[in-house]
Amino acid sequence: MTKLTRRDFIKQVSAGGIAMATSGIAIPTMAQEALKVGIVYVSPVAEVGWTRSHDLARQAMEAAFPGKIKTSVVANVAQMTDAERVFRDLVRQGNKLIFGTSFSQQTPIHKAAQTAPSVFFEHCSGIRQAKNVGTFEARYYEGTYLSGVVAGKMSKSNTIAFIGGFPVPDVVGAANALMLGARSVNPKVVCKTIWLNSWYDPGRERDAAKTLVAQGADVIVSMTDTPTTVQVGEELNAWTIGYASDMSKYGPKKHLTSFLVDWSSHYIAAANDVFAGKWTSRHQWDGLKAGVVKMAPYNPAIPQDVIALVNERQQAITNGSLHPFTGPISDQTGKLRVPKGSVIPDAELKAINWLVEGMTGLG
Structure with a gap:
């Protein structure tokens, strides 16, 4: 045996x-x-x-x-x-x-x-x-980093958004990686963040998504247990990125991709x-290397050079040549948290309770 x-x-x-x-x-x-x-x-x-x-x-x-x-x-x-x-x-x-x-x-x-x-x-x-x-x-942050690259390239307003359940380390880290991915391709981008304080609340999520669109966000990433944000994006003509499952059926035109588990x-x-x-x-x-984190198919509206870049970054994360949390990284107050060339250790990532520069929320 x-x-x-x-x-x-x-x-x-x-x-x-x-x-x-x-x-x-x-x-x-x-x-x-x-x-x-x-x-x-x-x-x-x-x-x-x-x-x-x-x-x-x-x-x-x-x-x-x-x-x-x-x-x-x-x-x-x-x-x-x-x-x-x-x-x-x-x-x-x-x-x-x-x-x-x-x-x-x-x-x-x-x-x-x-x-x-x-x-x-x-x-x-x-x-x-x-x-x-x-x-x-x-390692959700690997999926949100790639999502951030897509968001940073697709945003015209330079304002993206993140909707999360609770500000626990796993979700805070994922939100940060979204921003780091976006700024790696678009230094001007900012990210508005709303916490639902619930893992499952479609009504509150709908209100949050509508608020973020009204505030100028043209790409919204949700880390919730419903497709509500994707549905709102389809209704209000805003790009969206889903979580856990491929949510393209709920936003056939405006859903860019989802990071899957x-x-x-x-x-x-x-x-x-x-x-x-x-x-x-x-x-x-x-994460990506073990196949626990995956990316859903990409919207045909995304330029091929952007998809090629995302695939290149995904391969780099998988082979260990790229870590999303490589410094320099400052927090939302401007304080340097990760020196240039350093990487946040896993133990610190598991307890992260601060947002990176350019994000709103928690502060």
Whole structure:
């Protein structure tokens, strides 16, 4: 039997998809009963968005182990008190592998894990591990940097915008990378930022998008769980860039691209480790290179030389010759934060709480 490390398995899935990852390797044999896997979604399962990306990963995991996995899904669990009850219920139902899909579920998942030491928990967006709690995240900033290159080239007003859920480090870092990408091709560009203080609020998001267009933004990037911003952009003739899923169907004329997240490799690798009896707690933070972050097809309205430049930058990030957070970088007050030639270490990126020069918000 071929034994794979978790990282080896992720590489195979990312390189060639589920079929390649499961072809020619020996999947560990299960006991008679299927592995029960519980998943807690922070929002409803829709056609696109954050939760949709997790549900696609669930489907990929089931396809990778046909007949060997039984999943239980609980959607739209945004409140911490509700989340703790749901996690405990999934434990009582016999689930041996449980996924949390939101930063807001961190305290509930750890409370549940403390009382269920034989159950393995995987927490997406979590920053704290335990013996039976592992975490995984995406380097969204790589996708927003490329989005920024597109935005900087396509903006005529030199004003772009970012709509985020909460100003947590992962999202703040993504917003910063958008601006850094935009200014790398258009030094005059500025970025207006609105925080919804909600992961899922289409009404508030619509108001934010309309406000930003009224303030002169002609490219809006959303990091939310709905296609609302893309729809508003289509209505008001503003370019948009989506998140988590390809949102072009909601803005066939004005949607430029989306930066995608594909969690399939993490879900499959976690299940593989449980089957193999070698699951361990760890933190994984993957991006373009591992195929966790991807770019959706580009709008034909984008000039070919811009697409070529974006593809060149993407290759540079993938091969390590370009890091979006390479100095000099100043914050929105003008203070130098990253000297020329230096790169923000991962540990600092994971805790970033300031915006780069040229952005509004947080200050």
